[in-house]
Amino acid sequence: MKPSETEMLRGELVQLNVPIIQQSFHWDCGLACSRMVLQYLHPVSDEEFQTACWRSQLSESVWTIDLAYLMQQFGVMHRFCTQTLGVDKGYRYQSFYRKHFETEEDRVNQLFSQAEANGVRVEKRSVTIQEIQQHLAKEHVIIVLVNAVLLVCDLCSAPVKFCCLLPIGQKCFCRKPDYQGHFIVVCGYNRNSGCIFYNNPAYADRVCCTTVSNFNEARMSYGTDEDILFVYKDS
Numbered sequence: 001m002k003p004s005e006t007e008m009l010r011g012e013l014v015q016l017n018v019p020i021i022q023q024s025f026h027w028d029c030g031l032a033c034s035r036m037v038l039q040y041l042h043p044v045s046d047e048e049f050q051t052a053c054w055r056s057q058l059s060e061s062v063w064t065i066d067l068a069y070l071m072q073q074f075g076v077m078h079r080f081c082t083q084t085l086g087v088d089k090g091y092r093y094q095s096f097y098r099k100h101f102e103t104e105e106d107r108v109n110q111l112f113s114q115a116e117a118n119g120v121r122v123e124k125r126s127v128t129i130q131e132i133q134q135h136l137a138k139e140h141v142i143i144v145l146v147n148a149v150l151l152v153c154d155l156c157s158a159p160v161k162f163c164c165l166l167p168i169g170q171k172c173f174c175r176k177p178d179y180q181g182h183f184i185v186v187c188g189y190n191r192n193s194g195c196i197f198y199n200n201p202a203y204a205d206r207v208c209c210t211t212v213s214n215f216n217e218a219r220m221s222y223g224t225d226e227d228i229l230f231v232y233k234d235s
Helices: 003-009 029-041 046-055 062-073 089-093 095-113 129-137 212-219
Strands: 014-015 080-082 123-126 141-147 183-191 195-199 208-211 229-230
Touching: 014 129, 029 046, 029 062, 029 141, 029 183, 046 062, 062 080, 062 141, 062 229, 080 212, 089 095, 129 141, 129 183, 129 212, 141 212, 195 212, 208 212
Parallel strands: 080 123
Antiparallel strands: 014 183, 080 229, 141 183, 141 229, 183 195, 195 208
């Protein structure tokens, strides 16, 4: 028996076969992650997904609570854990959030206030790495909001510039920000090597891997609210 098979039998290695779907714009990483999760659970057509986004009136500003509502629309069991029930007013002064803050604050706060009535499960709390691993061990997946500036893949030769997903031929003059919100799909772990596997919607051809410490640093960075959307396979 190969070592990797032994590890899997012991629950030390989990790597779920979640389809990789690349984002189309700089702002739709969360939607790409949602499509990955839905394809993993039960295929949803592009038309069905676009209709759901239209119903939710999603624009170029997509929050984790929006993704939770999308799961609810498709009848997918989920649990959204966050440190902030609503919008942190401090984000008004953060460059990543500043552009859409004025128009989005009321909308997002309303989604939180109406979550329970709409069947969207939200919990105000932090999540441990052990909870994440236990969820994955049951073949469930997770969408996580991270600070892409801090997240480092051990397998990629060079870090992707998440703010530079521009049309071919268009030059980018951006500077490295302090915070760049980005959604990923966490799809496995290896306890022996201490790593986390994840699908990064910035790519279409690979599964990424980082250390637990780097993963925790990126997901607990100021700006993420420690947002984690647990999704259940047996929905």
